[in-house]
Amino acid sequence: MSVTADATERLIRIGEVARGAGVSVRAVRYYEQQGLLTAERSPSGQRLYRQEAISLVRFFQQMFAAGLTSRRITELLPCWDSGHTDAAQRAMLRVERDRIQARIEDLEAARDRLDEVIAITDTHP
Amino acid sequence: MSVTADATERLIRIGEVARGAGVSVRAVRYYEQQGLLTAERSPSGQRLYRQEAISLVRFFQQMFAAGLTSRRITELLPCWDSGHTDAAQRAMLRVERDRIQARIEDLEAARDRLDEVIAITDTHP
DNA sequence: CTAAAACCTGACGTTAACGTCAGAGGCAAG
DNA sequence: CTTGCCTCTGACGTTAACGTCAGGTTTTAG
Numbered sequence: 637m638s639v640t641a642d643a644t645e646r647l648i649r650i651g652e653v654a655r656g657a658g659v660s661v662r663a664v665r666y667y668e669q670q671g672l673l674t675a676e677r678s679p680s681g682q683r684l685y686r687q688e689a690i691s692l693v694r695f696f697q698q699m700f701a702a703g704l705t706s707r708r709i710t711e712l713l714p715c716w717d718s719g720h721t722d723a724a725q726r727a728m729l730r731v732e733r734d735r736i737q738a739r740i741e742d743l744e745a746a747r748d749r750l751d752e753v754i755a756i757t758d759t760h761p
Numbered sequence: 762m763s764v765t766a767d768a769t770e771r772l773i774r775i776g777e778v779a780r781g782a783g784v785s786v787r788a789v790r791y792y793e794q795q796g797l798l799t800a801e802r803s804p805s806g807q808r809l810y811r812q813e814a815i816s817l818v819r820f821f822q823q824m825f826a827a828g829l830t831s832r833r834i835t836e837l838l839p840c841w842d843s844g845h846t847d848a849a850q851r852a853m854l855r856v857e858r859d860r861i862q863a864r865i866e867d868l869e870a871a872r873d874r875l876d877e878v879i880a881i882t883d884t885h886p
Numbered sequence: 887c888t889a890a891a892a893c894c895t896g897a898c899g900t901t902a903a904c905g906t907c908a909g910a911g912g913c914a915a916g
Numbered sequence: 917c918t919t920g921c922c923t924c925t926g927a928c929g930t931t932a933a934c935g936t937c938a939g940g941t942t943t944t945a946g
């Protein structure tokens with residue numbers, strides 16, 4: 637599962653990446669601008685992506701949803717872009733994991749709070 | 762547990778509310794501006810709050826953390842401000858509860874994703 | 887009485903992840 | 917060849933919950 641380009645791989649344009657991942661074309665360009673995604677260019681200047689880009693964008697969306705910033709994601713990209721990680725990166729991974737876990741617990745508390753209100757308003761309309 | 766003011770209740774100023782709830786004074790003023798919180802005024806114009814305001818602000822924070830907007834919170838306030846709720850409000854409560862639940866599941870998926878990466882980078886440094 | 891601390895009302899600044907618009911070029915079909 | 921869709925590069929607009937600063941009044945501690 638090499639990450640390096642295969643000369644025979646079919647390259648796709650930005651619209652196909654966007655549709656495939658369920659985001660806007662603008663978003664894909666934004667990811668490139670933030671250093672999350674790189675693309676080759678056709679002679680005329682159009683961006684050309686490998687298939688992998690689609691799942692990568694989906695992954696970005698998932699991390700965004702989890703509250704990570706594009707900056708943080710950029711810093712953590714080497715962790716699965718290559719097998720090479722240092723201690724600092726592994727530490728950052730755990731920090732983010734724990735941050736997500738904490739947010740989950742906050743949300744569960746909020747949900748339980750709303751459940752109480754719902755129970756009261758249902759019994760007591 | 763009436764919500765109406767008790768003439769003998771000790772009123773507090775905005776700073777005490779902010780410290781008590783762990784937010785900024787600016788935030789408390791913002792909540793008033795958004796219609797989340799009301800205050801009496803002293804003759805000189807200073808805001809005076811009942812003790813209840815502190816737990817109310819804490820509750821706002823919890824709902825903000827859960828992704829509710831101040832607008833949504835305003836719409837749902839009658840659900841526990843008074844015992845009087847209509848069907849539309851109870852429906853909104855459930856919509857928000859389900860939204861939170863969905864976010865929890867998204868975050869759990871993101872957390873599990875990071876756990877995988879952590880496992881790999883730990884075994885495979 | 888005085889100085890510090892707290893409060894007041896505007897009103898502009900911040901941040902992140904895009905949306906949206908303008909103007910111009912590129913590409914497959916008929 | 918031209919029609920229609922896709923893509924390009926700027927560059928300004930959006931949103932939510934405040935931060936922050938200015939300039940002035942009020943309350944409190946000593």
